[in-house]
Structure formats: C-alpha cells, structure tokens
Amino acid sequence: MGNTVSIKDIARKFKCAPSTISRALNDHPMINIDTRKTIQEYANKVGYQKNTISLSLLNKCSKTLGVIIPSISHYHETAIIEGLEAILQPAGYLLNICVTNESHALEKEYLDRLVANRVDAICISLSQETFDNSLNEHIDKAISRSLPIIFMDRFYHESDVDRVITDDFKGAFMATEHLIKMGCQRIAHLHGPKGITVSQQRFRGYKACLKKYGRDVEDELVKQVMFSSESAVEATKFLLDQEAKPDGIFAVNDEVGFGAMKVIQERNYKIPEDIALVGFDDIPLAAFAPIALSSVSRQSKKIGEQSAHLFLSKMNGIHQHQQxxxxxxxxxxxxxxxNHYS
Amino acid sequence: MGNTVSIKDIARKFKCAPSTISRALNDHPMINIDTRKTIQEYANKVGYQKNTISLSLLNKCSKTLGVIIPSISHYHETAIIEGLEAILQPAGYLLNICVTNESHALEKEYLDRLVANRVDAICISLSQETFDNSLNEHIDKAISRSLPIIFMDRFYHESDVDRVITDDFKGAFMATEHLIKMGCQRIAHLHGPKGITVSQQRFRGYKACLKKYGRDVEDELVKQVMFSSESAVEATKFLLDQEAKPDGIFAVNDEVGFGAMKVIQERNYKIPEDIALVGFDDIPLAAFAPIALSSVSRQSKKIGEQSAHLFLSKMNGIHQHQQxxxxxxxxxxxxxxxNHYS
DNA sequence: GGTTCAATTGCAAACGTTTGCGTAATTTTT
DNA sequence: AAAAATTACGCAAACGTTTGCAATTGAACC
Known part of the structure; x- marks a missing residue:
C-alpha cells in the first residue's frame, strides 16, 4: 500500500539485522531490554503492522476459517455466523464468508479459492444443487488433501465426516405432537424444497408423529413450497380451498409460517382457534407477528459456536471425526x- | 496441510527449475507446448493448487476485501453482503467479514487484523460506540497508510472519504409526506438509537416534512427505541396511552414497525384506518405481515454493489474520493x- | 593474560511463487 | 561456414517474517 513499513525497513534504520528487529518486536528476552524498547517505540511511531501473509506462508497456517453457505438472507445463517464469530474472534481467527446461492458451480469455485488461500479449515453448508445431485468430487478432493471440512446442516456422508446439525426430525415431531395435543384433527404440512435435508427430516418427523398417534398422512395435506413467504401464500390457499381443510399447519420454516398466517387471516379464520400454526427456526420476528408465531428453535447460533469449537479442537490436533x-x-x-386441551 | 504439493515438488519430479513449472502452469508461450501439457497434466493429477498466499506476498495484493459491520442480524446488512458478493465474486475477490456488535474495541481489533492480513481495502459501517464518541484514530491511521476505506451508511467525515449511503433524510421525508397525504393528523415517530446517523437523518426527514406542511413536531409523539421489536412494543404502548393518540406512525425500521403493529392490533385499533403505519428498510417479511407493512426501501443490496464498484475502481487506480x-x-x-385521500 | 561463560546480535534458510535476465542449444540467414 | 536470430530453459532475487545456529563482544574467573 505504498507506505507500509517492514521489518527490513526498521533494520535499515537501526543498522542491524532483521532478525534482531523481529525478536525485539516479539519481546524476545535474548534482545537487550533497552534495544527492545527503542525498537518497539520506533515501530509504534512509524505504524509498523506485522504482515500476517508472510507468517501464513511460513507457518502454513492462515488463521482464517472459510465459510461456505448457500444463502445469507435468513436468520438461521446469520445466527450461525454470529456463533462462529463469537468463538473465533477471541481465538484470533478471521472468517472468509462465501455465499453460493445454492449453486454447485459457485460452491466449487469458492472451495478452490479458499483452498488456494490456504484457509485452516472450511465450514460448509452444501448447496441444494450439490446435495440434489450428490456432486461430491470437489468436497472429496478437499478432504483428500487433509483440509478439515466441517459440515453444517447439510452433509452428504452418513459417517466419516465432521458435522454439526440440529435434530430436525425431532423438532418436527415435537411441533406436530404439540398440534395434536392442542386438539388439531387435520394437520397439514408445508413441506420445504425436496432435495434439502432439513425439508426431508422435518417431513419425516411430521410423518412419524402422525403415525405414532395413529393418523394417516394425507397427501392433500402436504404441500411443497420454497423457503419463502411468497411461495407459502399459494400453497396455503390450496390447503384452505379443500373441502376438508386443515385445523393445524406445521410450516417448514417461519417465513413460510408468515405467508400461511397472512392467508389464514385474509380468509377470516381465527388463529389458533380455527387453525393452529407452528413454524420452524424461531426467527426474531416470530414473537412479533401480530399473532405471535409458535416455532421450533434449531439453535442456529449454537450450531455456529459448536462448529467453531470443533474447528478449534481440530487445530489442536484432534483428528477423529466429531458429530x-x-x-x-x-x-x-x-x-x-x-386453551382447551384434548 | 500435510499433502499439499508445491511447484518445487513438481520441479523436482521433472528435474527442472521451478520457474519452468510456473511458466508451464500459467501457459507461458516461452515453454514448449508439449512440456507444458505434460506438466499441466501431472499437476492436475496430483491436485496441485496454487498457493495464493505467496502471490499476495509478492504482489502486495491479497484479492480480499475486509468488511466490518456492526451487526449481521438484519436484512439490511445481509443484503449489503449479497450486493458485495454479487460484484466481487466474478472479480475473483473473497470477503473477510467482521461483526463488531457495535463495539469500538472490537472494531479496532478487527481493523488491525485486516490490515495485518493486507486486505486490499475495507468496507466499513462504523460501530455505534465509534460513532457516538468520534473515536476515529484507528480509521485515520488506516487511511494514512493509504489503505482504501469505503464507508457504508455511517461515516464520520463530511468529505474526503469514499462512501456509499442512502438518502435517509429523503426516505423519511417521503414516508412522512405519504402519511400526511393519507390524511393523518397526528403523526408519531419511533426514533432510532440516538447516536446513529440513520436515526438522526430519519428524524430530520420527519421533522422537515412536518415543517413543510405547517405542522409542529410534538415531543410526546416522538419516542426513542432500539432497532428491535421488543423495544418498539413499549414505546408504542406509551404513544397509545396518551389522551391524543397518533393516527399515523413512522417507524425507524421494519422490526420496530412490527412491534408497533402488534401493539396497535392488541388494542383493537384498525390499520390503516385508525392508525396508518410505515416502516423503513423494506425487509422481505414486510410484505407478509398480516397487514402488509408499508416501508421505505433503502436499496440495501445496491449499497453493497455500489461499494463493490467503488472498490474495483480504486483497484484500477482511481484515487479520487467518491461519494x-x-x-x-x-x-x-x-x-x-x-382509500380516502385528503 | 588466557580461559570460560553469558549476553547480544548476525547469518542464512525457509515458506511458494513470479519474472527479468542470462545462457545454451537449435535453427535461420547471409 | 560463420553470423544472427530464435527457442527453451535455468538462475537468482524478491515479497516479509521467523528461527536454529554461529559469531561477536565483554566481563568474570583462575
């Protein structure tokens, strides 16, 4: 940047070796205390700032974590990032955040770039494209060069990887069970995009719960949507247009829940009396929907924190896979x- | 990473100089076409991946942009990041994202770390602490080492810096004017945190508009809140508890708008008939509030895009400040x- | 005064890549 | 056949920092 001052510059000034300057700045006891002070003061004055890049080259360690996520526009993802930062900032790490927009090509591109930048590890939530088509070569390649890869939410191996996930199955089960206990007889599910793990897990949880309570999974009560309110509006209209409409809806996430709520209210049904509604993710606005939205918290921030801890443990030489x-x-x-329980 | 293969390794394999390998991999015409191909194929086979760190050291350019933001939990910030990525991904850049939680100390810490990492530039939205107390030394220091700093939203100089902001004053003016045209007689404002530029600008816009239409700014109609729904709930109750309650509310952002909407509905006032409501930021959920929330879009994504363009222009040697x-x-x-206009 | 020892400091290699310049080998030109 | 030009490659320095080892200095000891 033009006026950056290096150790060599300072060495020239003091007519001594760069090694002396380096040691002085690092408070090495080998260097005379007065020399140390003088050098430190001068370095401070001229605004010397250590060049971490050369260190990364030397130590083969960049103090940087690569983060690859499919999107950054939902609470879940930003909370994960907050969790990562909360743990990794004090540990001296920086985050390289890459958003793939669910594109496999971009995910590959970013992965390569992060490898080229020699990040110390990568936390990744696979893109939908990658996941749908099991396009794993890029991941396998990265793993084969023994770069630690930590999977968040979406992963493609059942074992043999590091991962931090939420038990979406259980969450969906809990939500459905709650609706049943609230007396709902016909519980619909707004199902997320097909290829995504979390959609599948939540659907599984919904089905398992109905089964446990001896109910059928009725096809006309399961409607697929995208992770957006827009998409939910249409699907909910479809549900409410049926002759035997639902009296409970489990939405795959809160955005979808908001969309559903809007339609239900437009049609003048009462929430929760006519139709009870539960979402997923527990976004901050859920509590402030005009009718506060019940939701399943997936501990988004904790996913980030736990991933960070997993990462740090790997940096400390623990090489077994952790899940x-x-x-x-x-x-x-x-x-x-x-108010009335059944 | 253990099994990373370098140019030197390949050179050893081919019993030739590293420079030859480097040139071969970069398709330098100086190298025999067959040699080139052989080397490229081998490099590909063993999974050679260029080490960008050494390049950064050599070229004094890291192909990385530092991003410092006070928070990452609102739509505005994530949209900015999306905008940055949309432009900078194709240009081959990575983003180092740092969240300060409005803390000056953390902002300083991150700034130092980014400088140490020799990012090519920094896009920053100042923390509240920094802004409130005009703690600018760290920024000035960074600027003095001719590191390009691009301010987003919050900036501390009136001139002499690069910045991309939204005209919040104008946005607030438009929102207020709209409420007036909708026939509102008593327009309240839920004012954001005091020290923040955007709060101040929006308040100014609100006041300027009232003035233009010959109305007084009534202190009891202006209530300060945090940027959260929780905070808005209390403030709105205060407003509605007054003998002469407002018939229009301009909220400093949409989260606050949601909080206000909740209270208004709880008290059984009709929106917009009894009380009209306008928010700010145009978050995706605004349209899907049970009563769709009017809002002022501040073009969050465009802020990111424009900042990215500004950055790229600086990388191309344009050194004048741009605003x-x-x-x-x-x-x-x-x-x-x-429906009834006045 | 020579020896030993401790206290300081310097040398040089290393990390991985690029690049200007030199050089050898081969081909073309005269 | 000698000179010139072309082709293909190697050498070494550079980026900024750390670190093991060697070297220098001065003091203390016998």
Whole structure:
C-alpha cells in the first residue's frame, strides 16, 4: 500500500539485522531490554503492522476459517455466523464468508479459492444443487488433501465426516405432537424444497408423529413450497380451498409460517382457534407477528459456536471425526396455544 | 496441510527449475507446448493448487476485501453482503467479514487484523460506540497508510472519504409526506438509537416534512427505541396511552414497525384506518405481515454493489474520493394505504 | 593474560511463487 | 561456414517474517 513499513525497513534504520528487529518486536528476552524498547517505540511511531501473509506462508497456517453457505438472507445463517464469530474472534481467527446461492458451480469455485488461500479449515453448508445431485468430487478432493471440512446442516456422508446439525426430525415431531395435543384433527404440512435435508427430516418427523398417534398422512395435506413467504401464500390457499381443510399447519420454516398466517387471516379464520400454526427456526420476528408465531428453535447460533469449537479442537490436533446433533426447542406462542386441551 | 504439493515438488519430479513449472502452469508461450501439457497434466493429477498466499506476498495484493459491520442480524446488512458478493465474486475477490456488535474495541481489533492480513481495502459501517464518541484514530491511521476505506451508511467525515449511503433524510421525508397525504393528523415517530446517523437523518426527514406542511413536531409523539421489536412494543404502548393518540406512525425500521403493529392490533385499533403505519428498510417479511407493512426501501443490496464498484475502481487506480447517495423508494402497502385521500 | 561463560546480535534458510535476465542449444540467414 | 536470430530453459532475487545456529563482544574467573 505504498507506505507500509517492514521489518527490513526498521533494520535499515537501526543498522542491524532483521532478525534482531523481529525478536525485539516479539519481546524476545535474548534482545537487550533497552534495544527492545527503542525498537518497539520506533515501530509504534512509524505504524509498523506485522504482515500476517508472510507468517501464513511460513507457518502454513492462515488463521482464517472459510465459510461456505448457500444463502445469507435468513436468520438461521446469520445466527450461525454470529456463533462462529463469537468463538473465533477471541481465538484470533478471521472468517472468509462465501455465499453460493445454492449453486454447485459457485460452491466449487469458492472451495478452490479458499483452498488456494490456504484457509485452516472450511465450514460448509452444501448447496441444494450439490446435495440434489450428490456432486461430491470437489468436497472429496478437499478432504483428500487433509483440509478439515466441517459440515453444517447439510452433509452428504452418513459417517466419516465432521458435522454439526440440529435434530430436525425431532423438532418436527415435537411441533406436530404439540398440534395434536392442542386438539388439531387435520394437520397439514408445508413441506420445504425436496432435495434439502432439513425439508426431508422435518417431513419425516411430521410423518412419524402422525403415525405414532395413529393418523394417516394425507397427501392433500402436504404441500411443497420454497423457503419463502411468497411461495407459502399459494400453497396455503390450496390447503384452505379443500373441502376438508386443515385445523393445524406445521410450516417448514417461519417465513413460510408468515405467508400461511397472512392467508389464514385474509380468509377470516381465527388463529389458533380455527387453525393452529407452528413454524420452524424461531426467527426474531416470530414473537412479533401480530399473532405471535409458535416455532421450533434449531439453535442456529449454537450450531455456529459448536462448529467453531470443533474447528478449534481440530487445530489442536484432534483428528477423529466429531458429530454433534443439537436438540431443537419448541417455543409455544399465541399461534398454537389453545386453551382447551384434548 | 500435510499433502499439499508445491511447484518445487513438481520441479523436482521433472528435474527442472521451478520457474519452468510456473511458466508451464500459467501457459507461458516461452515453454514448449508439449512440456507444458505434460506438466499441466501431472499437476492436475496430483491436485496441485496454487498457493495464493505467496502471490499476495509478492504482489502486495491479497484479492480480499475486509468488511466490518456492526451487526449481521438484519436484512439490511445481509443484503449489503449479497450486493458485495454479487460484484466481487466474478472479480475473483473473497470477503473477510467482521461483526463488531457495535463495539469500538472490537472494531479496532478487527481493523488491525485486516490490515495485518493486507486486505486490499475495507468496507466499513462504523460501530455505534465509534460513532457516538468520534473515536476515529484507528480509521485515520488506516487511511494514512493509504489503505482504501469505503464507508457504508455511517461515516464520520463530511468529505474526503469514499462512501456509499442512502438518502435517509429523503426516505423519511417521503414516508412522512405519504402519511400526511393519507390524511393523518397526528403523526408519531419511533426514533432510532440516538447516536446513529440513520436515526438522526430519519428524524430530520420527519421533522422537515412536518415543517413543510405547517405542522409542529410534538415531543410526546416522538419516542426513542432500539432497532428491535421488543423495544418498539413499549414505546408504542406509551404513544397509545396518551389522551391524543397518533393516527399515523413512522417507524425507524421494519422490526420496530412490527412491534408497533402488534401493539396497535392488541388494542383493537384498525390499520390503516385508525392508525396508518410505515416502516423503513423494506425487509422481505414486510410484505407478509398480516397487514402488509408499508416501508421505505433503502436499496440495501445496491449499497453493497455500489461499494463493490467503488472498490474495483480504486483497484484500477482511481484515487479520487467518491461519494454516492442512493435514492430511497417508498413501498406503499396495506398498513398505510387509505382509500380516502385528503 | 588466557580461559570460560553469558549476553547480544548476525547469518542464512525457509515458506511458494513470479519474472527479468542470462545462457545454451537449435535453427535461420547471409 | 560463420553470423544472427530464435527457442527453451535455468538462475537468482524478491515479497516479509521467523528461527536454529554461529559469531561477536565483554566481563568474570583462575
């Protein structure tokens, strides 16, 4: 940047070797205390700032974590980032954040770039394209060069990888069970995009719960949507247009829940009396929907924190694969809290 | 990473100089075409990946942009990041994202770390602490080493810096004027945190508009809140508890708008008939509030895009300071759309 | 005064890559 | 056949820092 001053510059000034300057700046006891002070003061004055790049080259360690996520526009992802930062900032790490927009090509591109930049590890949530088509070569290649890869949410191996996920199955089960206990007879599910793990897990949880309570999974009560309110509006209209409409809806996430709530209210059904509603993710706005939205918290921030801890443990030489499954938490609010229990 | 293969390794394999390998991999015409191919194939086979770190050291250019933001939990910030990525990914850049939680100490710490990492530039939205107390030494120091600093939203100099901001004053003016045209007689304002530029600008816009239409700014109609729904709930209750309550509310952002909407509905006032409501930021959920929330879009994604362009222009040697002010856009939805105009 | 020892400091290699310049080998030109 | 030009490659320095080892200095000891 033009006026950056290096150790060599300072060495020239003091007519001594760069090694002396380096040691002085690092408070090495080998260097005379007065020399040390003088050099430190001068370095401070001229605004010397250590060049971490040369260190990375030398130590083969960049103090940087690569983060690859499919999107950054939802609470879940930003909370993960907050969790990562909360742990890794004090540890001296920086985050290289890459958003793939669910594109496999971009994910590959970013992965290569992060490898080229020699990040110390990569936390990744696979893109939908990658996941749908099991396009794993780029991941396998990265793993084969013994770069630590930590999977968040979406992963492609059942074992043999490091991962931190939430038990979406259980969360969905809890949500569905709650609706049943609130007296819902016909519980619909707004199902997320097909290829995504979390959609599948939540659907599985929904089905398992219905089964446990001796109910059928009725096809016309399961409608697929994208992770957006727009998409939910249409699907909910479809559900409400049926002759035997649902009296409970489990939405794959809160954005979808908001979309559903809007349609339900437009049609003048009462929430939760006519239709009880539960979402997923527990976004901050959920509590402030005009009818506060019940939701399953997937501990998004904790996913980030736990991933960070996993990463740090790997930096400390623990090479066994670790897998964490976090417990979801059902947050009951107005949208599903009925007074009469069944 | 253990099994990373370098140019030197390949050179040893081919019993030739590293320079030959380097040139071969970069398709330098100086190298025999067959040699080139052989080397490239081998490099490919063993999974050679260029070490960008050494390049950064050599070229004094890291192909990385530092991003310092106070928070990452709102739509505005994630949209900025999306905008940055949209432009900088194709240009081959990576993003180092640092979240300060509005803390000056953390901002300083991150700034130092980014400088040490020799990022090519820094896009920063100042923390509240920094801004409130005009703690600018760290910024000045960075600028003095001719590191390009691009301010987003919050900046501390009136001139002499690069910046991309939205015209919040104008946005607030438009929102207020809209409420007036919808026939509101008593327009309240939920004012953001005091020290923040955007709060101040929006408050100024609100006041300027009232003045233009010959109305007084009534202290009891201006209530300060944090940028959260929780905070808005309390403030709105205060407003509605007054004997002469407002019939229009301009909220400093949409989260606050949601909080206000909740209280208004709890008290059984009709939106927009009894009280019209306008927010700010145009978050995706605004349109899907049960009563769709009118809002002022501050072109968050465009801020990111424009900042990226500014950055690229600086990388291309344009050293004059550039300042962009984006035009806000008023999005009128149910929460403020009255049928009778005045 | 020579020897030993401790206290300081310097040398040089290393990390991985690029690049200007030199050089050898081969081909073309006269 | 000698000179010139072309082709293909190697050498070495550079980026900024650390670190093991060697070297220098001065003091203390016998």
């Amino acid at each position: 964490f499954t976090l417990e979801p938490e059902l947050i009951i609010r107005e949208s599903s809290q009925r | 962009f002010t984006l035009e806000p856009e008023l999005i009128i939805r149910e929460s403020s759309q009255r």
